[in-house]
Amino acid sequence: MKTQAELRAEYDRLFEAEDYEAAGKVLDLIEPISDEEWLKIVHLAPETDETVPEFVRESSRVLEAILAKRGRRAG
Structure with missing residues (x-):
């Protein structure tokens, strides 16, 4: 299981690569912040x-x- 920081980094990487579908799936795994x-x-x-x-x-x-x-x- 990846940490929240690793998930955020993966999301950023996918978003920058314009792989929005994969980025959306990763985004679902990230806990909301306060x-x-x-x-x-x-x-x-x-x-x-x-x-x-x-x-x-x-x-x-x-x-x-x-x-x-x-x-x-x-x-």
Whole structure:
């Protein structure tokens, strides 16, 4: 059995190779991540030459505020 990290790497490889059917099958094996883990990934991601749309940044800020109100810390 592959680890979640190995499954994610396999999914990325298949997706880059445009083998979407196989990538979809691998994606079904990957456990979903929590909101907090997703926000951590987003905040730690390096800046790229592609800008993140403002509505995505705003959605992230709203989600972080909601989690903070519930006493949960994102990131």
